[in-house]
Amino acid sequence: MSESTQSRPVVDPVSGRTPETEIPASPGQLARARAWHHRGFQVGAGILLALVLVAIFAPFLAPHSPYQQSLPNRLLPPVWVEGGSWEYLLGTDHVGRDYLSRLIHGTRVSITIGLGAATIGLIIGVTLGVLAGYFGGWVDHSVSFVLTAQLALPGLLLAMALVFFIGPSLLVVICIIGALGWTYYLVVTRSATQHIRSLDFVAAARASGATPRQIIWHEILPNLSSKIIVIFTFELGIAILAEASLSFLGVGIQAPTPSWGLMIAEGKEAMFYRPWLVVLPGMCLFVLVIAANLMGDGLRDITSPEEKS
């Protein structure tokens, strides 16, 4: 029974059931079916989607302005602590700004930097990885050397120095974190490209006269896309943590922008009596990053179940 003669499942007129001769599910259908049953993926993707919506609609969701200072209302506790009020649900910071509103707007900073930096890393890493994997030889040797050198650089320290010396701004933070975070893309795409270029359909494309550019764009990159998306979600979390670390140390996003890392640094001074100032932004970071990681783990299981540990 060949597949071409059975273009759609035939229903048995007597029993009303489909006979055993169904078309096998396509990889896409299989992946969607697995996604439907993958709890980690659903939780991660759900939280991430919710936080992206919070970031987009932050001005409408936040009850107050994240910048409006109010000195009489300094360091108010959250509503569940004695002295808290419903007016400031999560209390206020050291200059009387509404903490909930700053946390909501902080989602914007984290997600913008995460997406931007992970995209820059993707462009650099995938370009180098595909070139090294496809052409091999001296291209591969030089890319491998650059990779070894990049891995040896103390990334966080270099990022701190460069961001601070160039001048800390959102754009600089995105570019520096992105420019230092491409090694994972490179390692994975390089070996995957080496494998794909040895397969029959690439040989067929080459035999029919396709140029290397066409082969890379039409044969190799489409087959790398699921791997690249998985790395992207992991790099999203790494970049968000890197920004938080830089801002916490005072060499990243600067006041008064509501960055979660910066808020932890500001809350540190008062943390012995008001621990929520440090706990809340940290929880936000944790939830966002674990959502990205769960989604990455889930996507890997869904798109290439053979790598599942």
Place this chain on the structure above:
Amino acid sequence: MLSYIAQRAALAIAVAFTVSLAAFMLLNIATDPAYAIAGEDADPEVIEQIRQRFGLDRPLWVRYGDWLAGVLRGDFGVSYYWNKPVATLVAERVGTTLTLAFSALMVTIAIAIPLGALAALNRNTWIDRFALWLAVSAQAVPNFWLGLILIILFAVMLPIFPVSGDHTWQHFVLPAFVLGASSVPPVMRLMRTGLIEVMGADYIRTARAKGYRSGALLMRHALRNALLPVVSVLAVQLGQKVGGSVITESVFAINGLGRLALQSILGADIPTVQILIFLFALVFVGMNLLADILNAALDPRIRIG
């Protein structure tokens, strides 16, 4: 074996040079050291004088050559910010950072290896799921935040450990835990998959058939083989610990190289930042070389193949 080591060592030296060059160029393009020395709002004339006095008017590659020649002679330059030789600054603090890095590595070993082994031996049970969940969570916790939470819990609410500083061994307990925890997920996962793989190998089945009990089997055959890759990863992790000390030392106010790095960046002290980036990279390269040598010594397939 010797030719393999020589080859790896040559690569390590080439990488160290490249890294020093890249760091020098990037830092000097990102900022003008003359402005940093002169301070804010200085006269253009003053800046020009400083540029000539410190030789900053020469081309970048000449200055790099000078810097490199100095480093090779052991002359690390003079800090603008601290007014001291950089070598003195580093020598005063290197012991503290090494103490922290090694204690952190001990924490990683003490948590990751038993946990990974337990997870592998109880695959797909709640122990395994707990270990994997712990690894996923640990990767999502911001390191500096974990430090602050531990200070709130174990230095303020339950005053067991001091809040900050580096005078006694008690000062190092919380920082070592924070720095060590970040290496637990990769080492734990490696231990787990390594042991699962070894336990499925033919020689384990043979040993079982010969009547080894599981305890002896584990000790004599499985653990030893599963630990091989872990040892080299631990060497690499130790190299990363030194670089990772920046955050931990800043949170706990430990006067090591990491805190020096942050203070030098905030003080725009280019000579110190340059040396620290170079030293951290050197430690990383050295640890990788050690891992390569360990691998070759423990696994004949690498040094022959």
